[in-house]
Amino acid sequence: TYVHIQLAPGTLIADFTANSTSIPVGGTVDFTDQSYGNPIAWEWTFEGGNPATSSEQNPAGIQYSEPDSYFVSLEIFTDEDTSIITKENYINVNVYYCMGDTSCTTCQGMFFDSGGDGANYSDDEDYTMVFYPDNSEYKLKCNFTMFDVEWENNCDYDWLKIYNGESISAPLIGKYCGTNSPGTIIASNDLGALTFEFHSDGAVNEPGWVAEISCDTGVGINENQEYSFVNIFPNPVKSNFIHLESNQVIDNVKIFNSLGKIVYTNSFRNNKIQINTNNFRTGIYFISVKTGNEILHNKLQVIR
Incomplete structure (x- = not known):
């Protein structure tokens, strides 16, 4: 069953789309006017964007420099009418980290294999990466949303090891390969740090992983426990x-x-x-x- 709705010729309805709503820090977004009713003027507001406003119909190259979620607002005009739409939390600006020999101090971002978002990792890799929380009271949390590393029964070809601490001398949490995802890992050491060690052999590589880095503040721990006080x-x-x-x-x-x-x-x-x-x-x-x-x-x- 199809319902055909025809709007009156004079109806003015603001709407828009973006070429991407999830970008890295420093990334840019192009916006396209999708409004109905033949507007003659446009006023855009980009929370967190540079520039923060625009009067173009289809503004492009709006840059976002700080990680957060931002609203975008568009108001359109004719000689006789106006319409406005605001999309809350529309643009999500993320910090991206790719596997390498480095350390990072953060409580937010996306963590990828060395291939980044959309490419496989390479052969013959050996990397160790340490994440620290940016607040001494927090614990690093890593949630793997995708995991695909070359499979071998004992994980002897390609593998990712995760340690509960700031080095590979810390207690081993697990060794992972294939599509056996680590799931969600939360540090429990005093520093709140997690160490990731990755190895790939000389042949066959896979998409790797996508993970969300955040910090655990104690929220979610014993969430089902009843607190009566x-x-x-x-x-x-x-x-x-x-x-x-x-x-x-x-x-x-x-x-x-x-x-x-x-x-x-x-x-x-x-x-x-x-x-x-x-x-x-x-x-x-x-x-x-x-x-x-x-x-x-x-x-x-x-x-x-």
Whole structure:
């Protein structure tokens, strides 16, 4: 069954597309006007972009220099009407890391084999790469979303080893090959570091891997455990406030976005508090509540 909808000739509806919505730091995006109604003027706003605004119909080469998720807004005009559309979290700017002999300090980014995004790794590679968290209180987390390394029963041809620490002398977490993905790995050592050692032999190479680098702040650990000393409501959040009630004094609250960045922090000395979430965009957040010697970690969903 097909439903044919015909808009009135004078209807003005703003819309647009981008040639890419996920780019590395320093990457550029080209935008294409897809509006209906024959607009005669355009006003673009690019959060985090350079330039930040444009009056062109199809602006190209908008550059993003900082990792984050950004909105894009387009307002269109005729002599008699106007229409606007805003796409939240539309452009995702990621830090990319490729396997090599180096060390990195970060809590966000994409981690690839030496071939990067879209190419295989090469033959005869031997690399060791160390990741440290950018906050001494965090633990490095690596989530493999794709893994494909040459298979051999004992992983003697091509392999990836992951160590719980800052060198290959640290405890071995695992040795991986084929499509046996490491899954999600979280460091548990004092430094919060993970070390990756990769070897490929002289023949046959595969696509390698794609992984998301982030930092674990304790959120998600024992997530199913029931904590009775703090009540957080409403959750999901559809209003402009969340409320926390505890049978102990709440000392500190931190809220992290999905990239691991702190978007709210404050200290208290009260059993009941209220937090304004008016500036929080739709998405998943993580809340950390400290009461005495205990810390509650939980997910917080904001719906606008």
